[in-house]
Amino acid sequence: MAEAGAMSSERITLTINGATCELQVDPWTTLLDLARERLDLTGSKKGCDHGQCGACTMLVDGRRVNSCLKLAITLDGAEVTTIEGLAGPDGALHPMQAAFVEHDAFQCGYCTPGQIMSAVALVQEGRARSREDIREYMSGNICRCGAYTNIVDAIQDVLGSGSGEDGRAEEHQQGVAA
Numbered sequence: 172m173a174e175a176g177a178m179s180s181e182r183i184t185l186t187i188n189g190a191t192c193e194l195q196v197d198p199w200t201t202l203l204d205l206a207r208e209r210l211d212l213t214g215s216k217k218g219c220d221h222g223q224c225g226a227c228t229m230l231v232d233g234r235r236v237n238s239c240l241k242l243a244i245t246l247d248g249a250e251v252t253t254i255e256g257l258a259g260p261d262g263a264l265h266p267m268q269a270a271f272v273e274h275d276a277f278q279c280g281y282c283t284p285g286q287i288m289s290a291v292a293l294v295q296e297g298r299a300r301s302r303e304d305i306r307e308y309m310s311g312n313i314c315r316c317g318a319y320t321n322i323v324d325a326i327q328d329v330l331g332s333g334s335g336e337d338g339r340a341e342e343h344q345q346g347v348a349a
Contacts, residue, residue, distance in 0.1 A: 183247040187212070188256025196243045203227045203238035206253055214254035214284045218313075225312030228285035228292075229253050235292035237311075254284035257291065266332065267291050270325035278316035286312050290326045299330060 178198045185192050206212040215238060218226030222237040229238045230252040257265035267290050277283040289312045299305045305323050
């Protein structure tokens with residue numbers, strides 16, 4: 172018998188990378204822990220576990236969130252996209268992923284999934300118009316290796332090609348060649 176005041180797990184439904192999942196979650200389970208430990212979606216990283224580094228960035232209903240701070244139980248009915256969900260069904264890279272490769276916008280790679288997810292949201296938000304804007308809107312994502320210049324170059328490339336919202340790498344490459 173449960174103690175008085177004890178919290179119990181609850182059933183939630185999430186759409187994760189296009190697949191609907193019904194899950195039993197404890198109230199203290201973060202989206203990051205749910206993805207990594209229960210769903211084997213390990214691309215998003217646990218960097219600081221305090222929402223300060225951005226390595227855990229995921230998209231929830233199209234908006235970027237620090238998944239280490241977001242309790243899964245609060246997301247019933249939400250649509251979640253992780254780094255694993257960006258590539259097309261045929262494996263084609265998302266334009267932002269392709270741009271990060273093209274511009275060598277990573278070194279150790281630990282922050283890369285969060286950087287890419289935040290960059291995808293940045294393009295979708297449509298607010299960045301300059302390198303300074305990109306740096307400001309990406310300031311919640313830390314790269315300890317210092318690949319910032321290349322990260323900004325990759326984002327600018329996608330912004331310039333107009334292929335960042337839902338296109339794939341082939342369209343990105345055509346946009347760059349044009």
